[in-house]
Amino acid sequence: MSDSSMGRFSAQRSPAPTLAQAFEQYSQSQVSLQQFFHLPLDLLCSLNRDGCFRSASFSWIQTLGWRPEELEGQNWGHWIHPQDLQSSFLQLNSLINQRPAASARGRSAPALGGPFGHRLGSSFQHRFRHRDGSYRWLHWQLVADPDSQQIVHGWLRDVTHEKVSPAEQFGFEREFLQLAQTLRDVFWIHDPVTNQQLYVSPSYERVWGRSCNSLYSDPSSLQAAIHPEDRGYVQAALRQLCSPSQLPLNPDPAQGLDSAPGPGLGPGLGPESATDQGNLEYRIQTPEGEIRWIHDRSFPLRNANGEVYRFIGVAEDITEQRQAEQACDRLFQQISAQNQTLEQGIAQRTAELRAIIDAIPDQIYVINRDSQRIDYCNRAFVEAVGRGDRLEVEGKHLTDCFSPEQAAQAARQNQLVFDQGQPLQVEDSWQAAERQCHLDILKVPLRRSPDGPGPRDADSSDPEGEVYALVSAARDVTDFKVAEIKLQNSQALFRAIVEQAAVGISLVSPQGKFIEVNQKFCDLLGYDRQELMEMTFQEITDPHYLQEDLIYYRRLLTGEISSFSIEKCFIRKDQSLQWAALTVSGVYDEKGAMKFDIGVLQDINDRKLAEAEVLKSLEKERELNELKSRVISMISHEYRTPLTIICSSAELLERYGPQWDTPRRSTHFERIQKSVQHLTELVNDVLFLNRAEADRLNFSPAAVDVVDFFQNLFPEIQDAFESQNDYAHPLRVSYPPGQPICQLDERLLRQIVTNLFSNAIKYSPEGQPIDCDIRWDGELLELSVRDRGIGIPKEDQPYLFDSFHRAANVGTIPGTGLGLSIVRKCVEAHRGEISVDSKEGQGTSFTVRLPG
DSSP, rough: OOOHHHHHHHHHHOOOHHHHHHHHHHHHOOOOOHTTTTOOSSSEEEEEETTTEEETTTTTHHHOOOHHHHHHHHHGGGGHHHHHHHHHHHHHHHHTTTTTBOTTTBBBBBOOGGGTTTEEEEEEEEEOOOTTOOEEEEEEEEEOOSSTTTEEEEEEOOOHHHHHHHHHHHHHHHHHHHHHHHOOSEEEEETTTTTTTEOOOTTHHHHSSSOOHHHHHOTTHHHHTTOOOOOOOOHHHHHHHOGGGGHHHOTTSSSSSTTTTOSSSSOOOSSSSSTTEEEEEEEEEOTTTEEEEEEEEEEEEEEETTEEEEEEEEEEEEHHHHHHHHHHHHHHHHHHHHHHHHHHHHHHHHHHHHHHHHSSEEEEEEEEEEBEEEEEOHHHHHHTOOOOOOGGGTTTBBBGTTTTTHHHHHHHHHHHHHHSOEEEEEEEEESSSSSEEEEEEEEEEEEETTTSSSSSOOOOOOOOOOEEEEEEEEEHHHHHHHHHHHHHHHHHHHHHHHHHOEEEEEETTSSSBEEEEEEHHHHHTTTOOHHHHHHHHGGBBOOOHHHHHHHHHHHHHHOOOOOOEEEEEEEOOTEEEEEEEEEEEEETTTSSEEEEEEEEEEEEEHHHHHHHHHHHHHHHHHHHHHHHHHHHHHHHHHHHHHHHHHHHHHHHHHHHHHGGGGHHHHHHHEEEEEHHHHHHHHHHHHHHHHHTTTTTOOOOEEEEEHOOOOOOOOHHHHHHHHHOOOOOEEEEEEOSSOOOOEEHHHHHHHHHHHHHHHHHHHHHHTTEEEEEEEEOOEEEEEEEEEOOOOOOGGGGGGGGTTOOOOOOTTTOOOOOOHHHHHHHHHHHHHTEEEEEEEEEEEEEEEEEEEEE
């Protein structure tokens, strides 16, 4: 075909001649189909009998926006308006089957002549979807393919301007699509005649989990998605919904109803009849296996003849709602079961409580505030008022149960509880036929609550609710009152006896706390009764005797012994000691546990003081005997040796004196003089100690130059020991700085220093130095004398300053045991102190501190 002929084709707009010429040209020149579709006609296409595009001209792009390759292989029903879909397929099927059919607008489909010869053709109009979503009216002319009865060729042109106004053309369809696409629910349109899903909104893909195109391509996939348990029910519903009398002619009579998925998206989506609305629920299964519940509402559409030609509907995903309903059902069942259990439990508990209350010996009744009638009572109350059954009492007034006097008194008490809203406890009594009866009565108000039964008074300012009734419980305490009087009399008698007792009496708990004491007990220890009630026996026991007391008390608690007696020393309130003989007896309950103990306290203070004096005298006598033994031992040793020397030297001088030369005689005279001097010193020491023991030391402090005193004294000590050939020890002295002047008794200080140095020299090995440190701090003079001698055994150190005491390790070293006693007495006269630090075999250090 030339370019000029194509230009002429484009200029001609009459559909029939142009189509005939084109078709004729195609047939005669055998131009390829592809070239034919490039002709500048309005719209050209070829269709299979099922409505699928085989080919399309490029003019589709200009008119409807669809490219030929987008149409080829797709069913034209995807683009046809849902309302025109059925009639369009009827026209196509009628042409394929070579039988006439009504057009979409009621016109007959004429046979086409001209270039088509006398082949059967079809002419109709319908709405076709543009790429922008709007619908365009197209005028179709279909003709059967001369070589194949399965193919038809179509020529069509846009006649929208002849059908609707621009506002209708571009408004309604677009709004419809926008609405359908934005709906959360699934909107659908179904053709029951062609069994085609004409439209389904995009929400289908979200709910069903399948694409819309899969439903268009395979409408049977809808039933495949139905849950197997619901599928039979659905098919039965479809058979009822889609009766043949309700539908237009089926384009394919060979296709049965059972094989068609029916109207809607699934079971229950179609109406219950062709004229009624469908409203059912069912389950579907997504490709992922998820189960969803669908609520589908479908509506039939009828043509002018009243025939149903469409089903439209809305499918809603109610999975969450059904799950919530199922959860609510389960919860309701659980609550129902729990309620039933609670009701049974309440009934059982009510019966149990009534049985318990009936078993209570107290007289109990509940009286209503408004009616002043008894709402409830127990068996004890029924018996107390002389009735035989509860029904004879409940619902009655108090005047029907009590005497007028008792009823009036009870009414006054009840009204007081109603008015004040507080519990009331009273004691009541009346004269019975044979005895005086006593009742202990407790009345408790009952209040309404917002959470409790009955309404609450809206005007009530009481936050606890309105009092609507009260519970009265009365206990017959007549026997208790009689026993109480007897007990009070017995207690008074017992207290009189206890208070008049000449011994102290106490009741003590197992924890040692005083429960009760009599006056004698208080007098012995000097405490008030109330003070003792807040104390334990451990607090008033001398610690030296507490351990022994506790040992006995634990045995008493366990029941090992039932009583014990000891003599112990108590601490009085004024901190003085009180000796007493204590006897304790336990009082036990039926299980053997001690409830309390009874203690009897007898004053033995005078006896203990007498015993102490006797013991002191015995100890003094023992000490005197020991002292006498030490004195005798000392005298026998210290006196005998010098006397022996004197006697032997005198005898030798008497016998051999004239014959000896002067030096030899002088030696014996010297021995006699030393022995006499030693005896004199011994006598002086004894006399000095005797004066000290008798507190007859004449303490005469005076100003003493400390450094000058010691510098003059140490040479005298050295000379004295050198003259006796006993001094071979270096003396190392440390003096205080300056010339301190102290108020000291020089005579007593000389005794202290001389005796300390005498001991250090006597008990130190020859050649070992003796250290003397003298310190003055302005208030105290401190003198330390340290040797490296034999030391003092630890066991002898407590008796070191006793008169005539000598350590066990002195051996044959001479000594009287008086030196340190004299030192201590001299130190005490100065109101000073002396201390010793010694280890046997390592030496001894004496430290004297004298206030100056």
